[in-house]
Amino acid sequence: MAFYDLNVKIGHGIKLPSAASIYTAEACAVLAALEYIEYSNVEKWIIVTDSMSVLEALSNPCHNAKTNYIIFQIKEKYHKLCNMGRDIILFWTPSHVGVVGNEEADTLAKLITNTSDVVPVKKIKISYTDCSTLLKELMKKKWLDHWQESIQTKGKWYHQINHGIGKPWFTKGTYKNRKFYSYISRLRIGHGRFNEHLHRMNMITSPSCSFCNQANQSLHHIFFECSIFSLQRLILIEDLLQVYKEPEVIPRSLPDLLKNENCFVALYKFLVTTKEEI
Incomplete structure (x- = not known):
């Protein structure tokens, strides 16, 4: 996860737990940018992100148990900064279209991801949706392992047709x-x-x-x-x-x-x- 300040041409980033989804990482980047703004003397800001899903979640007034908790933290921080006199605009841009700040942030995020031995992992709570996805993947892997073992004695005909788990x-x-x-x-x-x-x-x-x-x-x-x-x-x-x-x-x-x-x-x-x- 990373963001980039075009004004001073400095990037900031952290490594998240492997269980965190891309959506969570994108939400964390927006939240980190707001936290950065809080300690800056500049009043007017534009946060450019290529995550349409995060912006849609922020613009949605209705939430439920599946809403990522970071969305609530972003809203809370945003309103706090607005009350402090900050003028902040959240702006969407398509990914990889030559936007300098966006490209720099993506490059920094990839660098952090590939240097796991150097960059410490930030401890964050894994959201319900991320945990659900992780559990599904673990269950799928366990089922496939069992499937590979069982075909030695039964189910060989079906295994010729289907080798994995997919949509029925x-x-x-x-x-x-x-x-x-x-x-x-x-x-x-x-x-x-x-x-x-x-x-x-x-x-x-x-x-x-x-x-x-x-x-x-x-x-x-x-x-x-x-x-x-x-x-x-x-x-x-x-x-x-x-x-x-x-x-x-x-x-x-x-x-x-x-x-x-x-x-x-x-x-x-x-x-x-x-x-x-x-």
């Missing part, structure tokens, strides 16, 4: 119907009403394909091998060409197809015209 696929795009989401979810986890899986669960006596009786009825067999579905497979290829454009780039495995959400409708269409349920 079903929150994207437009809603279709319940069956669509049910079928795609079952394909992604590799569990469903196909004979190979049902036999593994001891629910039926044979894993053989009930349509062609030529191989085990796995998901791969249904989509790529079963001779009964040759015509529907041609239609599937035509639908996939709308996504991949060239035949040679179409994936030859179901997990690879399931990595691309644009393939979901084509895969669903194939299921309802062949197996009918999964």
